[in-house]
Amino acid sequence: MQSPLRRILVGTVFFVGTLIIAVTGYALLDCPFITATYMVIITVFGVGYGEVCPVETPTARMFTVFVIIAGYGSAAYTVGGFIQMVAEGEIKQVLEQRRKTKDIENLQQHTIVCGYGRIGQVLAHKLAETQQPFVVIDQDVGRLTSAEELGYRVCQGNATDEQVLEAAGIGRATCLATVLPDDAANVFITLTARGLNPKLTIVARGELPSTEKKLLLAGANHVVSPASISGMRMANLITHPNTIQFLDQGDDRNRLNELLAQIDVQVDELKIPLNSPLVGGTIADLEVRGKGTFIVVALRKRDGEFIIHPDHSVPLAPDDTVIVLGHHGD
Template sequence: MQTSLKRVVFGASFFLFTIVASVSGYMLFGWSFLDALYMVVITVFGVGFGEVKPIETPALKIFTMVVIVAGTSSAVYIVGSFLQMVTEGEIQKVLEARRMTKGIESLEQHVIICGFGRIGQILARKLTESEQKFVVIDNDEGRMASAEKRGYLALQGNATDEGILIAAGVKQARVLATVLPDDALNVFITLTTRELNPEVEIIARGELPSTEKKLRLAGANHVVLPASIGAERMAQTIVNPHALDFLREDAGRQDLSDLLAQIDIQLEELTLAAGSPFIGKPLSSMEVRGKGAFVVVAIRKEDGEIVTHPSHDRILHQGDTVILMGHRGDIPKFAQRYAMKRQMYYRGMSY
């Protein structure tokens, strides 16, 4: 495609040079600019009108023949290169579409992503990193071009259409994720998918909490509410900033707090203030008094260093922040019983 474009540019440049050189040549033979330009135009384009002035000298005849050959050749070269460029583009589109279709037809146990917006793009990137096979469906031409540019298998069309889902291999798919920002469309896609493949696992996005029930009734195995997850993450950042620092240390733990929240387990942090009965004692003494209500996952020292997987015999010091994991409600009771300080943060200030 780029080679054909270069040919068009080269031909146009040569044609323009031929016109300028020809006009200049006739003017050197004593013709006016208008007469010279008129002569070049009727000669190059083969109109067939008579010469402006008699061409009698051998030099003028030879020059005119050169103008005819150069002008006609450059014009033909431009047209041919342009047609080649157009033809190559169309052939390339057909071949690309055929390659895409064959690639999708050969897939089994793959993932289908309905919607290539912000969430769909993040999901596709994560699946690529984990070497998962997937197909993207979206009806926006620009987003589909973006998906194809990244090397994804993409199918342009409406994901609510049975034909599009079948073309994407829904009957052989392992998972379908519908991540459109429209709850009604997600419900409809879930219903259609469940009818086409009762065994496929469906993960659906919901904007409103009230939609979760509808999506599950429609056949979704899992419902993800991005707004709720975002609010939960912000709350965790305010309430337990050190716990979030601990999670960010490892990319594999970044979403742990969100997953724990779904099963009523949370990360909490308790600071050993002056007078705490655990100061100067091993970590095991705190775990014993907790009676299995929590698990210590990390300790943040007063200088900011985070110690992961602390040993049971590690001595606790004043100012240490112990990061715990346990059921909601159990840790606050433990902190109140032993007068431990639970840190609450708001806009970067500690109270």
């Protein structure tokens, strides 16, 4: 089957060629040019005002029949190309939508991300990096288009709607992250999702401190406050810059820092002052003095050099900073 564009092009060329041949033919039958053009128009377009050119001979009549058939045929062929183009576009759109729906229907143990704003985009990027299957729900067509361009599965609609959550496969999902900037919407989504899947792990975003309790009561397993995390991050950059630099050297260490906080373990830094008895000593001497309450995981020399997992024999100098790992309060 020819492509719609090719059909339109061929039909248009044939139609224009028919008009030119028809006007020339009537002119050869001793019909003035303007009259011949008028004759062709009322013949091809079926206006039917009568014959203004002499068509009394069998040749003239056969020519007129040719003009009618060729004109109608080429016009119908061109219009058919336009109809095919529209129909194929709609059919392709329907098939593409069906393919996306089928893809989501086949998902098992996936994550549903409600909201594709700044936090949702970061979350989706991390899930894609770790090859975790997920579906993004959002109402904004522009955001979903950008998500689809990255190869993400998307579901358009309001995440507070049960039907939208079901279309995203909430009954087969293992985790749902609701990261909308509206706390009330996050509470409602959490409540709805918990009712649809009691075994679901729900991670919810809460902007206000008072929202955390409501989200937990609604069924959230974890509540994350972006403002609180940002504030703590900025405070740590001021109070523990060397520790943050050590932990920021890779994504794995960022995740390690989050896990350590959950088990009441702290990464801290100790600066060696000029008059410290530890000056001239070694990493082993420091750990002995600590009586096993911490371990040294890194050393930042005063010249800025970072040594990860320093050997016990490494000497300590004034203005060195030792990164240690231990329990809170030790």
